[in-house]
Amino acid sequence: MTRKIHPIAGAIAFLMIACFWLSTVLVELFGSDALITAVKTTIPLGFFILVPAMAAVGGSGFTLAGKGRSEVLRDKARRMPIIAFNGIVILIPAALFLAAKAQAGELDSTFYLVQILELIAGATNLTLMSLSIRDGLQLKGRFRRRKAKA
Numbered sequence: 001m002t003r004k005i006h007p008i009a010g011a012i013a014f015l016m017i018a019c020f021w022l023s024t025v026l027v028e029l030f031g032s033d034a035l036i037t038a039v040k041t042t043i044p045l046g047f048f049i050l051v052p053a054m055a056a057v058g059g060s061g062f063t064l065a066g067k068g069r070s071e072v073l074r075d076k077a078r079r080m081p082i083i084a085f086n087g088i089v090i091l092i093p094a095a096l097f098l099a100a101k102a103q104a105g106e107l108d109s110t111f112y113l114v115q116i117l118e119l120i121a122g123a124t125n126l127t128l129m130s131l132s133i134r135d136g137l138q139l140k141g142r143f144r145r146r147k148a149k150a
Helices: 002-030 033-065 071-103 109-139
Strands: none
Touching (some): 071 109
8 A cells, every 4th residue: 555655645745846836936927916926825725735745755655665775765765854844944934924925915025035945945845856756766667777878
């Protein structure tokens, strides 16, 4: 069961963060203030799906790795604390702050400074999660890492 939960929860978490990130970029580039407010106040509702998915990914990944010592498992394990830190310390508080500011109609310089920080942290998490997905596929034999040419 854990072998099924891990990739499904990982895909859900990755797609949620990608959706948050992409909707933010698109609405900032092409949307009105009302649309920005709608997106920024809706994102925290997604946490009810994202947070359990991330917890399931972490727990199932820990269980699946067991006492494995491969380099690929070590790489995945090194990324998880960074992903969790970004989520807990930067992304969730930033999303809640931005939702409150947007709802109050305060799309000011502080809003945009936090927005930039959130986009950088989100892009970082998407990159790290992509690398972990690649490594997971490699562990399953569905993806082979290219060897460097000498």
